[in-house]
Structure formats: C-alpha cells, structure tokens
Amino acid sequence: MTVRVRFPPSPTGYLHVGTGRTVLYNWLFARHHGGVMVFRVDDTDAERSTDEYLQDIIEGLRWLGIDWDEGIIVGGPAGEYRQSGRLARYREVARQLVDSGWAYYDFTTPEQLEALRAEAAAAGQSPVYDGRFRLPAEEAEARVAAGEKAPIRFAVPRPGETVFTDAIRGELRFDHANVDDFVLLRSDGTPTYHLASAVDDVDFAITHIIRGEDLLPSTPKHLLIAEAMGAPAAVYAHLSLLTGPDGAKLSKRHGATSLRSYRDEGILAEAMRNYLAILGWSPGTDEEIVSLETMVDRFDLGAVSKNPAVFDLTKLEWMNGVYIRSLDPIEFASRALPFIEQALGRALEPAEGEAFGTIAPLVQERARRLTEVGAQVRFLFAEVEMDPVSWEAVMKGPEAGVALAGARITLEALGTWDKAGIEAALRRLLEDHGLSARKGLQPIRVAVTGSTVSPPLFESLEVLGRERTLDRLRAAEGRLAEGSGLQ
C-alpha cells in the first residue's frame, strides 16, 4: 500500500514555523516511502479564511522546497481540495451517520449544556456532553421536518474506549467517558473541523496522519468517524509542539512566528529547513548540518522526539551562517543584493553591483543573516555615517592624527590603486612611525567606513577607490582637528 500523507492548513494566518515543521515532516515521510503528499485546504472557517493567507502558505512551501502530488493547484482524482467546495459531501456523510445511528439531531440548548458543564466541574467530573438529552429518532426527525434547526452530534459509544498506536508515542487509550458527543454538522448546515477533516482523510485515502500534539485529544473523534464511515483507520503520529523560551506554545508574544518574517530577515530557506528538521528529529548521527537527500533517506517517525522543543533563534542563526558561508560566491552575491538595496532604499548602479561583487566574498564569511550585509557594505554606496562610539574608541590617542595624515599622503602618491599596493604602502607607513597594525589601521577604518567593524581594510579601500578614500581621510582629519581644539 502506498503511503499517503496530507497537509491541511487552514488559511487563517501566515504560515507558522511550527506548521512549517509539520509539513516538512509529512513531506520527508512521504518522500522517504515513495508516497504521495496531498495538499488540501481546511477553510471551513469562512469568517477567518482568506486568499491572502493561502497564498502566503503556498509561497512558504515553495520557499522551503516542499512540493505536493495532489491537491490545490496541481489537482488530483478528488477534483476539489478545498473544504469550502465539498460542503455537500460533508452533509451527505452527516446524514448517513444519522441514518445508520452513529449520529443524531440534537436539541439541547446552550443553557442546558452550560449547566451540565458547571455541574461536572463542581463534581470534579469530565465536562463532557454524553448525549443524555438525545431524543428518539422519530421525534427528532419530526422536529427537523417541521423546520426546526439543530446540529448533528456524533453518538459516542458508551461505555467504550478508543485505543490506537501512535507512531511516535506508542499505545494510547481514551475512555469514552471523557469524549463528548461532539458536533458534526452545525445547525446552519456547515461542517465542523472534526467532520470535514475526518471525511477528507477517508475520502482521500490518507494512510498516515502526522500532525501537532494539540490535536491528540481529538484523535478518538476522528477515529470514531472513520469507523462509522466503515473506513480503515489511518496511522496517527503526533508531533510535540514548538515552544518559546518560556516553554509555552510558540506564539506571537515570543516574537516572529511566520516563516515569511524569517525569510524577510535574511534567513536562508535551506538553513530554516535544516533547523526545523533537526528540531525534534535526529538523523541518528552526530551531524547537525544535514542535506535534503540525507533527510529523506534517514527520516523515520520512530526517531522523532516526544518532547516539546524550544525554538532557539541563536542556533538557527548559527546554522544560517554555516549555510551562507557554504554558498557559491556568485550565488551569495545575488541572494544578498535585494537585502542591500532594501537597506539602501534604492537599486544599485551597474558599477556598484560590480564593486559589491568584489567585496561580497569577504562579507560572506562574516554574516549570519543576509540582512547584515547591507550594514557591512553601506560605506561603499553612501556617505559615511560616523558611529560616535567607534570614533571615540580610536581617535583619542596621538596615533590617530599621524595615521590619518600619513595614510592620506602615502595613498595620494600611490601608483597603482589595488589591494597589494595599498597594503604595502600602509604597512610601510606603520613601520615608519612605529605603529602597530591595530593602532594604526583602526583610525583609517573608522575614517573611511564610519565604524570599527568593517570588511578587511585593504580590500575595502581598493573597492572604495582613491578619490573617496582620500576625501574621507581629509574629512576625518578635519573633524579630529576640531575635536582636539587645534582650530
């Protein structure tokens, strides 16, 4: 039997990193087993579902490099993969379950339900509706025929229990005393998540349902619906949740949770994918950097962790740095370009693009996120924005003036303006004045880039060009003179 998994997002928000991890695991499982990945849309919540969110989810998947074999866009045997387009089917199943006695029209009022819950809470019992007000079938039918609106509830067998083996957690049992007669079809005729999701899983012949642990308490309901439909039970696997540093389910209050925001903040798709894969799954070796091929090759639900995992931004950034450094230099430059233009607020001129291409490899070694690149090369494309702290740190001593003036004079006279020439000239300068590289070069760096932190100096000057370098050295000398009260 071929493995069939599914990804059923409900488009009520941007693609969440936790959801991203869930899809990844489904995808890895499918690819590992040569199975089929189905992409359906759980949009039964018409109020909150939007097309914009669906687009974001699709883009997020593509960004991660996850594809699907059946479902929206690509189509498939089921034809319709949006739940909003399958409403008639859900009503049909609900009706069939009523006819077969697995479900019933319910006339309990919200007040009655509330009273029951309060009563149960007071008695220390499970607050579940056990169908005690269920009417005889004929009576219920008569009221429905008379035009009365009523939801359809599932008649959970009592006493009873649902037992299943979770692929990650082992055998799990749920006493039906704690499972209530849940609503299948709302009184307005729309299906609840439980009905729509379970029917789709049956209709699309899903064999493995890999989802978040938050759905664990709902599993008996889904298994019961499948049973009532006369369908074989799928294998369930519940993934632990992703949490923030405080241990609570990852949410907005922990910071960015959408995959999109990480992409926008300079995280590489391959790094995010690798990090998410390792967050809760171990390839079985000490490796942390794992190729996609290896993931597919080794993925196994039995090796997925049962514990919740804290989403550790620091480790993601480290991994992103590893991936950035492993990029082909040309590839790095082209991926970084949009971030530079974003930081600059304008597109780069052709000549500037060339300049960046020259210095890019040096920045590549230093960045953990693509967004850092802009700050590092800004001095090449804009006027110097002097960092006061940097200035204070290096312009204090008597060496500063000497280094600045000396550099200006020697570089002005320099023959060929290239890295080798610049380095030779400046090293000679240092020697002549008995300055250490550290003491002598920092003032020049700050004068030219505006900061104590920059790409290597000689290359930076080469790319900056003689005129701008000299201008900036003069400007710094002027500023130094003012600051020293010499003027």
Next chain:
RNA sequence: GGCCCUGUCGUCUAGUGGCCUAGGACGCCGGCCUCUCAAGCCGGUAACGCCGGUUCGAAUCCGGUCGGGGCUGCCA
C-alpha cells in the same frame, strides 16, 4: 477542575540494563590566529527532576511524587 502528552547540560539532542566517571551541537568562558569584526582551530563550563522498588548492575524497567505543556466551542 477534568482528560491527555511529557521530563538527559541554559537550549536541541545521542543514549532502548553493563561499552556512561553520560556523547554531539548551539550558547557561554578561556586561548591561538589576526588590520577590526567574524570565520577557523584548541581547551573548558554544564544534565540523567525527586523518592522508592526490581536487578549482581539502572539515564535506561516498575510505582509514586513533583514539574512543564496541550485539550476541554455549533474555532481549527
């Protein structure tokens, strides 16, 4: 409150009765390298929640306890 999941370094994890005086990775600390910052290299810090039991032997098995999390809607 009820039901359920879960518990190895700060974090992610390896570990399925002896190979564990518990391994790796991130972080952190120190050193080397060095024109700054990174990167790289070397070294260090740090954990089996607790209490019982089973066993010649327990991180690994059992019970309890404490802690963390999830669910508890005619949301998904």
